[in-house]
Amino acid sequence: MIRTLFFDDEAVIILDQSQLPDKVEYLRCETVEEVAQAIKKLNVRGAPLIGVTAAFGLAMAVTNYQGERAGIHDYFRQTRTTLASTRPTAVNLFWALERMEKVFTQEFVRQANREQIGERLKQEAIKMYEEDIAINRAIGQYGQILLAEDSQVMTICNAGALATCGYGTALGVIRAAADQGKIKKVWACETRPVLQGARLTVWELMQDKIPVTLISDNMAAYVMQLGQVNTVIAGADRIAANGDTANKIGTYALAVLAAYHQIPFYIAAPLSTLDLKSASGSDIPVEQRPPEEIREFRGMYFTVPEVEVFNPAFDITPHHLITGVITEKGIFKPPYDIAFKGLRSGE
Numbered sequence: 384m385i386r387t388l389f390f391d392d393e394a395v396i397i398l399d400q401s402q403l404p405d406k407v408e409y410l411r412c413e414t415v416e417e418v419a420q421a422i423k424k425l426n427v428r429g430a431p432l433i434g435v436t437a438a439f440g441l442a443m444a445v446t447n448y449q450g451e452r453a454g455i456h457d458y459f460r461q462t463r464t465t466l467a468s469t470r471p472t473a474v475n476l477f478w479a480l481e482r483m484e485k486v487f488t489q490e491f492v493r494q495a496n497r498e499q500i501g502e503r504l505k506q507e508a509i510k511m512y513e514e515d516i517a518i519n520r521a522i523g524q525y526g527q528i529l530l531a532e533d534s535q536v537m538t539i540c541n542a543g544a545l546a547t548c549g550y551g552t553a554l555g556v557i558r559a560a561a562d563q564g565k566i567k568k569v570w571a572c573e574t575r576p577v578l579q580g581a582r583l584t585v586w587e588l589m590q591d592k593i594p595v596t597l598i599s600d601n602m603a604a605y606v607m608q609l610g611q612v613n614t615v616i617a618g619a620d621r622i623a624a625n626g627d628t629a630n631k632i633g634t635y636a637l638a639v640l641a642a643y644h645q646i647p648f649y650i651a652a653p654l655s656t657l658d659l660k661s662a663s664g665s666d667i668p669v670e671q672r673p674p675e676e677i678r679e680f681r682g683m684y685f686t687v688p689e690v691e692v693f694n695p696a697f698d699i700t701p702h703h704l705i706t707g708v709i710t711e712k713g714i715f716k717p718p719y720d721i722a723f724k725g726l727r728s729g730e
């Protein structure tokens with residue numbers, strides 16, 4: 384399986400997903416600004432992977448810090464702010480930064496020197512990386528139980544190995560079910576405007592020889608009407624306390640269509656995606672992306688270049704449209720406010 388992220392003492396090395404599937408190229412980020420730009424520009428993307436990439440960015444920044452020890456705390460805070468201001472919706476980013484800050488503070492208070500703090504941060508980031516893969520495998524194992532023989536599963540965006548440190552969430556469920564011989568077909572929605580479905584999900588599934596058929600987003604209703612979808616599974620960028628879920632734009636439309644056609648609609652996500660501080664979806668900030676993403680693709684215009692554009696990167700699926708949330712701790716069912724009570728993110 385392709386590796387999305389490498390790290391050494393000098394750099395965070397990112398698989399450049401903006402080039403896929405045409406080119407498999409890695410981007411070497413040696414400063415925290417370069418890491419932040421790579422997240423912002425979607426060279427690296429997907430909620431869990433953004434979080435772990437930022438964690439490595441912080442570790443690298445502290446390891447390379449050249450100033451006095453007295454200034455290291457302010458430097459850490461500035462670095463954290465730079466990374467936190469990249470993308471607002473995926474809560475995994477803030478979860479990861481908070482987890483790294485706890486480690487930093489512990490080490491700082493016990494008078495560790497710069498090398499020791501940097502090393503400890505790197506170890507924590509490595510732990511997050513490894514945990515993420517194990518979590519995705521657990522999500523896969525719980526989720527595959529939901530799928531019957533000859534399943535035809537529809538998904539949107541890319542919640543796969545490419546969106547994580549490996550294996551994937553929604554695609555992790557599909558992978559685990561495919562290992563059991565249960566997948567007849569995956570319907571991949573192309574996911575306008577950035578085409579994560581067409582460029583990434585299709586590529587990833589074809590590499591694993593899992594049968595996949597690509598459709599444009601406006602074909603989903605018809606495929607369901609034809610009776611060719613048994614289950615819809617999507618990833619998540621943030622799940623509010625009542626179960627309302629932010630995910631890639633178009634997910635809400637799929638949930639409405641699934642309800643109309645009486646098809647189960649699942650969200651697959653690690654518990655680090657749960658944000659109990661957001662009571663409902665209306666508390667979740669939805670990222671607005673540059674208009675060029677709608678007007679053009681890799682330099683080719685689809686429209687009048689000056690047209691006004693609305694480009695929200697995510698939408699909110701109301702909790703009552705979600706059949707269940709598949710996590711590493713099992714499948715949560717409605718009412719979500721009760722199911723999630725007492726949990727903390729990442730637990």
Ligand code: MRU
Nearest residue numbers: 428429430540542546618619631
């Ligand atoms: O804008 P992106 O490509 O980062 O959006 C990604 C998604 O919406 C994914 O479905 C989500 O992050 C879950 S990834 C396991």
